[in-house]
Amino acid sequence: MRAFVIREYAHPSKIALSQDAPEPKPAEDEVLVEIFSAGLNYYDILQSQGKYQVQPPFPFTLGSEFAGRIAANSPIPKGCPFKPGDRVFSAVQGAYADKLVARWRALLPLPASMTYDQGAGLFITWPTSYEALVGRAELKPGEWVLVTAAAGGVGIAAVQLAKALGAKVIAAAGSREKVDVAVRFGGADHGVNYRQPNWQKEVLELTGGKGVNVIYDPVGMIKDSLKCIAWKGRAIVVGFAAGQIEKLPLNLVLLKNIAVVGIHWGAYVKHEPKHIFEVHRAINELLASGRIKPVVYPQAFPLEQLADGLHLLEQRKTWGKVVVRIRDEKSGERAKL
Ligand SMILES: NC(=O)c1ccc[n+]([C@@H]2O[C@H](COP(=O)([O-])OP(=O)(O)OC[C@H]3O[C@@H](n4cnc5c(N)ncnc54)[C@H](OP(=O)(O)O)[C@@H]3O)[C@@H](O)[C@H]2O)c1
Structure with a gap:
């Protein structure tokens, strides 16, 4: 073979x-x-x-x-x-x-x-994004979510899931074409190109100056994204697609009164095997309802x-x-x- x-x-x-x-x-x-x-x-x-x-x-x-x-x-x-x-x-x-x-x-x-x-x-892409938003950031309907690399594998799943969970989504990506993909296929409400300087200003304007409640980041741009996080916001560390393990000055976490949480979906097999099936069940229901689509x-x-x-x-x-x-x-x- x-x-x-x-x-x-x-x-x-x-x-x-x-x-x-x-x-x-x-x-x-x-x-x-x-x-x-x-x-x-x-x-x-x-x-x-x-x-x-x-x-x-x-x-x-x-x-x-x-x-x-x-x-x-x-x-x-x-x-x-x-x-x-x-x-x-x-x-x-x-x-x-x-x-x-x-x-x-x-x-x-x-x-x-x-x-x-x-x-x-x-098996990996969708549950990673689901558990990140629901289990780790405890996303609530009506909240604002910023997704970086929003047209990528886990990113576009996060955009769709956040929308299905009743959030307002800003898709951030590295080109106009990819922003369009995240809006067209992901259903994001707005899009910004993070290769443009001061893209965070755009996010602040879109959120009425308050910033986003949740940041979903598979790239390694938490520090940049914190410029547009809301009071009591949650930033999820999903990955480092940019190639560097990001370092974060913790004074930002204190000053902005936020939480930074990680997701390691692969480790649920060891630590919470039963939860894997619960997450897949929830994803199946969303798939069956047509509210999400790979x-x-x-x-x-x-x-x-x-x-x-x-x-x-x-x-x-x-x-x-x-x-x-x-x-x-x-x-x-x-x-x-
Ligand atoms: N924590 C977990 O449990 C878990 C599970 C699955 C995946 N991940 C991680 O999530 C990350 C994304 O995975 P994925 O499957 O969504 O990948 P993907 O489809 O390849 O998307 C990655 C995107 O990251 C952006 N990016 C920004 N800077 C980059 C750079 N220097 N080089 C390459 N890409 C860059 C690109 O989008 P733009 O062109 O729009 O910038 C790229 O398309 C990976 O690091 C992966 O290991 C983590």
Whole structure:
């Protein structure tokens, strides 16, 4: 089978797709999954170069977020609710391949209304934004939210979720085109380009001089954004897409009477595993009601062009959730793009 196997650390552009990787063998509590779509994440680029906090031993297959189907020849462990042909999604090491093995307990059923492309971003991207806004910042209806990198994977999910939760949303992004994407596909009320000087002034004007109640920041621009935070505001540290771990003078936290909170969605598996299912249930309800809808970047990449997709992501040229399409949605055959 095809698999993007890492045998030594290198940038993805320097790695060739293996055409004859061995099919993985399920252990006792595992099932075999045919992958249809896999989500591209910045950390894949880091992991392939040995720069991520999670580094499996060599050789390993890159990729984690995926949506797929239980293979016809998969064993079904005792207690497993899935059967061959069931549509599932999850995040498990090895998603950039034709197949992977996963513990059945790590899989969730893919809602019937979701395509595999949409499902490929459901396991990490959406719950990160949901838990950040609801669990960590305790967002209330009517509050103002500022989302940075608002056209990106987690950003556009945060925009949609904040709107669905009754907030007023200001989308901030690095170009006019991306601001437009966040307004058009995310439903943001307003947009600002944070590459323009004094963009915070615009935010203050939009909020009647008061500032935003919640800042959702996957970039590493909390300090800049605090120029337009409201009294008793909450700033959520989501990530450092700009490449530097941001440092914050704590006198700003005191003077502005605010809270700074973090979100580490991956760590909920260890600390609050039950809560993961509660969050997914809440997201499912919002999906079923049509109040949120995954935004997939219009160009899906075949597995052979995975490195091109990762390169575009690295260059900030994408928006929404970028996916590699491995099998065709309808036929289940190898995707031809
Ligand atoms: N805390 C958690 O549990 C959790 C979970 C998932 C993801 N994350 C983190 O969230 C961040 C965003 O993830 P994502 O999947 O939304 O990524 P993404 O779709 O690639 O979006 C990232 C965006 O960040 C902006 N950006 C600003 N400066 C940048 C720079 N120097 N280089 C690259 N991008 C830059 C770009 O938007 P503009 O062009 O508009 O500036 C870019 O499109 C990542 O750091 C990721 O690790 C955290």
